[in-house]
Structures are given as structure tokens and as C-alpha cells.
Amino acid sequence: MKVEQIYTGCLAEAAxxxxxxxxxxxIDPLRETAPYxxxxxxxxxxxxxxxxxxxxxxFVSGHIDLAKKSNAQIVFGPTATPGYEAHVAKDGEILTLGxxxxxxxxxxxxxxxxxxxxxxxxxxxxxxxxxxxxxxxGDVGRPDLVQKVKAEITPNYLAGLLYDSLRNQxxxxxxxxxxxxxxxxxxxxxxxxxxxxxxxxxxQKRFNYALRADMSKEEFISAVTDxxxxxxxxxxxxxxxxxxxxxxxxxxxxxxxxxxxxxNAFEIAWEENNALIIDARKKEDFIQxxxxxxxxxxxxxxxxxxxxTLIPDLMQPILLVIEPGRxxxxxxxxARVGYDNTIGYLNGGxxxxxxxxxxxxxxxxxxxxxxxxxxxxxxxxxxxxxxxxSKGVKTSSHNRKI
Numbered sequence: 001m002k003v004e005q006i007y008t009g010c011l012a013e014a015a016x017x018x019x020x021x022x023x024x025x026x027i028d029p030l031r032e033t034a035p036y037x038x039x040x041x042x043x044x045x046x047x048x049x050x051x052x053x054x055x056x057x058x059f060v061s062g063h064i065d066l067a068k069k070s071n072a073q074i075v076f077g078p079t080a081t082p083g084y085e086a087h088v089a090k091d092g093e094i095l096t097l098g099x100x101x102x103x104x105x106x107x108x109x110x111x112x113x114x115x116x117x118x119x120x121x122x123x124x125x126x127x128x129x130x131x132x133x134x135x136x137x138g139d140v141g142r143p144d145l146v147q148k149v150k151a152e153i154t155p156n157y158l159a160g161l162l163y164d165s166l167r168n169q170x171x172x173x174x175x176x177x178x179x180x181x182x183x184x185x186x187x188x189x190x191x192x193x194x195x196x197x198x199x200x201x202x203x204q205k206r207f208n209y210a211l212r213a214d215m216s217k218e219e220f221i222s223a224v225t226d227x228x229x230x231x232x233x234x235x236x237x238x239x240x241x242x243x244x245x246x247x248x249x250x251x252x253x254x255x256x257x258x259x260x261x262x263x264n265a266f267e268i269a270w271e272e273n274n275a276l277i278i279d280a281r282k283k284e285d286f287i288q289x290x291x292x293x294x295x296x297x298x299x300x301x302x303x304x305x306x307x308x309t310l311i312p313d314l315m316q317p318i319l320l321v322i323e324p325g326r327x328x329x330x331x332x333x334x335a336r337v338g339y340d341n342t343i344g345y346l347n348g349g350x351x352x353x354x355x356x357x358x359x360x361x362x363x364x365x366x367x368x369x370x371x372x373x374x375x376x377x378x379x380x381x382x383x384x385x386x387x388x389x390s391k392g393v394k395t396s397s398h399n400r401k402i
Contacts, residue, residue: 001018001019001020001098001099001100001121001122001127002017002018002019002020002043003016003017003018003119003127003128003180004016004017004039005180005197005198006035006036006039007184007197008030008336009186010302010303010304010305010333011030011058011059011187011304011305011336011337012183012184012185012186012187012193013028013030013058013059013182013183013187014028014180014181014182014183014184014197015027015028015029015030015036016028016130016180017036017039017040018097018100018102018119019040019043019045019098020097020098020099020100020122021098021099022043022044022045022046022098023045023046023048023097023098024039024040024043024045024046024047024048024097025047025048025049025050025051025095025097025102026047026049026050026051026066026072027051027052027053027117027130028051028052028053028056028061028132028182029050029061029062029063029066030059030061030062030336031059031060031061031062031065031250031332031335031336032062032250032332032335032336033062033065033066033069033250036062036066036070037066037069037070040070046070047066047070047072048072048073048097049072049073049074049075049095049097049102050063050066050067050070050072050073050074050075051075051102051117051130052074052075052076052080052086052115052242053077053114053115053116053117053130053131053132053133053134053182054076054077054080054110054111054113054114054115054132054133055080055082055111055113055239055242055243056133056238056239056242057145057148057189057231057235057236057238057239058183058187058188058189058232058235058238058305058337059238059304059336059337060238060241060242060247060335060336060337060338061242062250064084064245064247065249065250068249073086073087074086074087075087075088075089075095075104076088076089076113076115077089077091077104077105077106077107077113077114077115078090078091078104078106078113078115079106079108079112079113080113080115081113081243082243082245083243083244083245083246084244084245089104089115090104091104091105091106092104092105099122100119100120100121100122100127101119101120102117102118102119102120103117103118103120104117104118105117105118105129105169105170106165106169107131107132107134107135107162107165107166107169107170108158108161108162108165109134109140109141109143109158109159109161109162109163109164109165109166110132110133110134110140110141110142110143110145110158110162110189111133111145111146111158112146112153112158112161114132114133114134114141114165115132116129116130116131116132116134116135116169116170117129117130118130118173118177126173126174126177127177127178128177128178128179128180129170129173129177129178129179129180129201130180130182131170131179131180131181131182132181132182133181133182133183133189133190134162134165134166134170135166135170135179135181135204135208135211136181136182136183136184136189136190136193136194137179137181137184137193137194137196137197137198137199137204137208138192138193138194138196138204138207138208138209139190139191139192139193139194139208139209139210140162140166140190140208140210140224141162141189141190142155142189142190142191142224142228142231143155143156143158143159143161143162143224143225144158144225144228144231145189145231145235145239146158148231148235148236148239149236149239149240155225155228156221156225159220159221159224159225160217160221162220162224163217163220163221164217166210166211170201171201171205171211173201174201174202175200175201175202175205176200176201176202177200177201178198178199178200179198179199179200179201179203179204180197180198181197184196184197186302188229188231188232188235188305191227191228191229192209209223210223210224232305232308232309233308233309233312234308234309234314234337234338235308237314237338238337238338241338247338247340248340250332250335253331253335253340253342254328254331254332256341256342256343257318257320257327257331257334257341257342257343257344257345258327258328258331258345259343259344259345260327260344260345260347261319261344261345261346261347262347262348262352262356263346263348263352263353263355263356263358264356265344266319266344266346266347266353267358269319269343269344270319273317273343274317275316275317275318275319275343276295276311276316276317276318276319277291277293277294277295277318277319277320277321278294278295278297278307278318278319278320278321278330279291279294279295279296279297279321279322280296280297280298280299280303280320280321280322280323280326280330281296281298281299281321281322281323281349282298282300282323283296283298283365285350286298286363287362287363287364287365288362289350289354289360289361289362290321290350290360290361290362290363291321291350291353291358291359291360291361292359292360292361294321295310297310299322299323299326299329299330299333303330303333304333304334304336304337305337307334307337307339308337308338308339311339314338314339314340314341315341316339316341317341317342317343318334318339318341318342318343319342319343319344319345319346320342320344320345320346321345321346321349321350321353322345322346322349323349324349327345330342330345
């Protein structure tokens with residue numbers, strides 16, 4: 001038996017590979033299928049199951065594409081209603097994988113269909129539980145995301161279900177059972193996640209605030225619904241994409257987007273498609289010279305979540321300015337959060353744009369000390385604070401509104 005966590009830092013997302021006696025299961029795959037296909041091929045294993053813990057909000061799953069390419073069966077937990085062929089398992093149902101078994105545990109609360117998968121080893125011992133967004137390390141899944149799609153499903157109602165799921169399905173497992181969550185710190189699917197991405201049931205019962213043994217349901221509901229910030233605007237759209245399955249395969253998205261365009265062709269595509277130019281280079285390169293009207297979202301930062309925060313239309317045609325060799329990476333990371341309409345990139349980068357005689361803009365980058373001097377000396381200086389509201393301040397120094 002092999003168990004591997006496949007962690008993607010920019011989304012703080014964990015997918016999983018389980019293999020036993022030539023059969024493999026993938027849990028919560030991202031949009032790209034190659035990493036999972038290659039991992040199974042390395043073991044000479046056949047992917048038998050693609051297990052989904054729920055309809056994800058923060059990324060578009062690659063489950064449909066992966067199942068088609070590997071002839072695997074997609075599995076959801078109880079109450080799921082996918083708009084495509086999948087096995088909707090019953091609570092307590094046993095799936096056989098090589099010499100091991102996987103038990104389906106319905107754990108609603110983050111969503112109604114949220115499900116955990118309990119891995120039982122060759123000796124019949126409970127080995128690990130894959131908890132999706134039900135239980136994180138140090139936290140639990142937020143119960144307010146479903147309301148963005150179904151207004152009648154309130155956070156308090158889901159929080160109550162989550163309380164029961166944790167106590168009846170997960171906290172009853174042996175303390176040594178390994179906990180493999182769906183996310184780590186940095187994900188918007190929780191609020192107090194630890195940096196660790198693996199733990200045990202016993203450790204979580206001792207250290208996770210939401211698993212305190214003497215916590216009442218009312219106290220739990222108050223704790224998990226308090227302090228929730230507004231989720232990124234693309235979350236509901238991703239849920240619908242994962243629910244309906246009306247998405248393109250990653251190969252078609254890559255074929256459309258991985259198109260090198262000359263400066264002239266790039267400008268024509270920009271105008272004809274009313275495209276948005278995303279400049280994903282390093283900040284230091286961007287400020288020295290960029291295309292007027294482009295927006296900067298650095299690929300080395302939280303690229304996909306920031307795209308999802310700043311660009312409301314997931315069907316928006318996108319053109320890329322990016323370092324050579326990173327075009328496929330950018331297209332993939334856009335597709336992970338449902339932005340499937342990349343139509344090309346600037347071949348030769350800004351050097352080609354400038355060589356063609358096109359206009360550029362630039363920005364100055366100043367230190368905090370220099371900013372303070374300018375801010376104090378110039379009473380008419382307009383300051384724009386572009387931080388998220390939860391990160392910013394209500395009022396500024398000098399009682400001036402920012």
C-alpha cells in the first residue's frame with residue numbers, strides 16, 4: 001500500500017494518490033491530469049477510482065477528464081447530484097482497492113454532500129482518513145459557501161451538521177488514525193488552518209479548537225461562523241462547473257491558450273477579442289515597463305486566487321505577458337480556477353513589444369520612509385489602499401481618509 005499527498009502550494013490544496021496491488025485511487029485531483037496519470041504509470045497501476053470529497057468551490061476538479069483518460073469511476077458521497085456519470089456512494093459503503101478497502105463516511109457540514117474516505121489497510125486496520133474540507137489541521141471547513149449557490153442553506157444549519165459529522169463520524173476513530181485534509185494554511189476554505197498538512201485524530205482532538213470534547217453545538221456554531229471573511233467571487237462559479245461538468249478538458253484549453261503571438265498579432269487579438277492582458281512577470285520587471293491597460297498578477301505569488309478575486313468574468317478572453325518557458329504553467333494555473341479562455345501570449349515578451357514601436361508605461365517603487373515623507377509634505381496627495389478589507393485599516397494617520 002502506498003499513500004502520497006500531492007500538494008499544490010499556490011492553492012494550498014492537497015490531492016492524494018493511493019495504490020495497492022496494481023490498483024490506484026486519486027482523491028480530489030486538480031485540473032491537470034498528467035501528474036496523476038504519470039504517478040500511476042510509474043507503479044504500473046491502473047487508476048480505478050477518482051474520489052471527490054465534495055463539489056469544490058476554490059478550484060475546478062480534473063475528475064471528469066482524469067476518469068475519461070484512465071477509464072476510472074468517479075465517486076461522490078451521499079446526496080451528491082452530479083450532472084455526469086458517477087457513482088454516488090452510500091454512507092458506510094466499502095470500496096475495494098487492491099488489497100485495501102476504502103470506507104465512505106458521509107460528513108456534511110462544509111457542504112451537504114461532503115464526504116470523508118477512511119482507508120483500511122491489508123490487515124483490516126483503520127489507517128488514515130481523507131477528510132476533504134470537513135476537517136483541517138487546526139480548523140474545520142467553513143459552513144457558509146453553499147449559501148452563495150443555494151440561499152436557503154444557511155451557515156448556521158450547515159454548522160450544526162458539521163458539529164454532528166465531526167463527533168459522530170471522525171472523532172470516534174482511533175487516535176492513531178492519520179488525518180489527510182483537503183487544504184493547508186492559506187486556503188480560503190477555512191480560517192485557522194495550521195501550516196502542517198498531516199496529523200492524527202488524537203492530535204486534532206487535543207489541539208483543534210473545534211474538536212474540544214465539552215463544546216456544545218451552540219458554542220460550536222458560534223465559533224465556526226464567527227469572523228468569516230467574504231470568499232473570492234469565483235467560488236460559486238467553480239461549484240457550478242464541478243457540479244454540472246460543463247468544462248473543457250485541459251488538453252483543449254492548453255491547445256487554445258499556448259499560442260505564441262507576435263507583437264502585431266497580440267495587439268490585434270487584444271482589440272478583436274476585447275481581451276484582458278495579464279502581466280505575470282516578476283514585480284521588478286513589470287514596473288520597469290508594461291503594456292498600458294494590462295494588469296499585474298505575479299505568477300510567483302498567489303496567482304490563481306488573485307485572478308479569481310480581481311477578474312469577475314470567468315469567460316474573459318485573456319492574453320499573457322510572461323517569462324519565456326512559463327506559458328503552460330500560467331495557462332494551467334488559470335484553468336485550475338475556471339479561467340479557460342486564454343487565447344495566447346506575447347512571443348518575445350516586452351522586448352518584442354518595444355521593438356515593434358509600441359507604447360509602454362512604467363511605475364516608481366518607493367520605500368516606506370519615502371512614502372511617509374511625501375504623505376506628510378503633500379496635503380493633496382491621493383492614496384489608494386488596495387489591500388483586502390480584512391488586511392487594511394479603517395482610518396489612517398493624520399485622520400486622512402485612504
